[in-house]
Amino acid sequence: MQSLPVDLLIEVLLGLYLGLLTGIVPAFVAGSLGFLVRYFTGVTLPGFGVVVLALSIASVQGGLLGLVEPTIAQSPRLLIAVLIVLMLALYAHNQGDKLGAELPRRLSFTRLRQRTLSADVVELVGSVGQVTVRPTGEIHDMEGYPPLSPDLRQALKAGSWRLPADLPLSELASRLEERLRTEHDLADIDITVDEQARATIVAAPPSGRLSRRVSMGQRAVSVATLVPTGLARGDEVTVRTGERSITGRVLSARTDVDDERAAAASPAPPETDEIATDGGEDEETIAPASRANAATAGGPGRVTLAVARRDVKPVLEADSPRLVVRSRGTSGEFEALALVKREGYAIRRFTVGAAGADDETASAAAVTILAVRRQGSETGGRRHGWVFGPGIERRLEAGDEAFVAGPEDATEAFTEAIAR
Incomplete structure (x- = not known):
């Protein structure tokens, strides 16, 4: 028992x-x-x-x-x-x-790749969400390129950039890469953004700024001459040297007046008892690279031109070359925009919000979709080129960039409805 x-x-x-x-x-x-x-x-x-x-x-x-x-x-x-x-x-x-x-019924690898930001880092500005992206850790040098300069490295490390918060992380990284490449003229850059809006930056310093703007078969030459007022990079000019006229494209232009304005705008150096050495021009007195695209004030100065290889010697041997700015005609894009505004229509560019939009919304708003740019999984989340006149069969999706045209009130209402 x-x-x-x-x-x-x-x-x-x-x-x-x-x-x-x-x-x-x-x-x-x-x-x-x-x-x-x-x-x-x-x-x-x-x-x-x-x-x-x-x-x-x-x-x-x-x-x-x-x-x-x-x-x-x-x-x-x-x-x-x-x-x-x-x-x-x-x-x-x-x-x-x-x-x-x-489990969602419609599950695709594209949606799995489109990771978004954490809600904790999104800032609401009105009805639009924005995020401040800041670098994390050190700014790394890109393999195969020279190391970054200390000033450029410090500028990237201390920077912060505001971007729309309704975009996937891959699109945020792509936009930040384009922005930094333009602002600092970087040779190459690779950025990864995580859910907390922290960017890991791998960058290559600027290299060959002038040589990259010279086309194949041409050479860059600098001449001292009287610079026309308003001359800027990209203008087509004719250099008259005696009996010859040589066509060239302006790569950069600088006048004495521009130098005086830059010197007046730069802060005065502090007084010191140290002996100044002849080390050339101080980097702080040089105009920033962003002024390379600005129009000149006119007067005596120097102009760098891109001319054909056979025309280099005649330009350099000329005693007093004269510049004549050639007409490039009226831009067709500006003419088209002027006609659209004359009829009372407006053109807006926006990014579609998370809710997306359908063709019924566009028809109700009496607007026309002119162009759409979309990202795809086959390109690793990067943007495709613009598709013009997409037609009614191309539905707008979240994250698309689009240009629309229509009456001003209808266009504003349409963009506010789907760009949130």
Whole structure:
């Protein structure tokens, strides 16, 4: 009589062991069927069917394992093993059914790649979300390029940039790369942005600024002459040297008046008792690179031109060359924009918000979609080129950049509705 509790405890433990051993496969099958049926049909698999299926699989598995014996069938361990099998099967079915109900129906690799920012770093400015991206860690040098200068490295490390917060991380990195490449004239740059708006920057310093603007078959020459007022980089000019006229393109221009203005705008150096050395022009007195595109004030100065190789010697040998600015005509883009504004229409550029837009919205707003630029998975989240006149079959999606045209009130209402 004293051994009865010990025998009962042994039977319970053996029942738990047999139930766990034989219940793994029925639970896996029940969970898989529950997920597949709920995901593809939206219907929950009945619990009675799960019980029958689990018992059938467990009986087959028990026969293969040699567990169905007269001694086992007549002992309490069998009842406990059956209960364990049914509990595992019903639990697995419940979890599979829940997963099938919560998993999105339209799942693509593109959406998985479009990670967005954490809500903690988004700042609301009016109704538009913005984020301040800051660099994290050190600014790394890009392999195959010279190292960054200390000033440029410090400027990148101390910088912060505000960008729209409704864009994927890949698009934020792409926009920041274009911005820094333009502001600092970087040869190359690679940026990775995480969910906390922290940017890891790998950059290459500027190299060959002037040589990159000279086309193949041309040479850059500098001449001292009277610079026309308003001359800027990119203008087409004619250099008259005696009886010859040589055509060239302006790469940079600088006059004495520009130098005087730059010297007046620069802060005066602090007084010091140290002896000044003839080390050339101080870097702080040189005009920043952003003035290279500015128009000159006119007067005596120097102009760097891109001319054909055969014209280099005549230009350099000329005693007093004269510059004549050639007409490039009226830009067709500005003419088209003037005609649009004359008719009372407006053109707006915007980025589609998370809600997207459909063609019914565009039709109701009486606007016309002129061009769309979209990112794709085959380019690693980078932007494609502009698609002009996309037509009604190209629906606007979240993250698209678009140009629209229409009446001013309708265009403003349309952009405010879908650019949030």
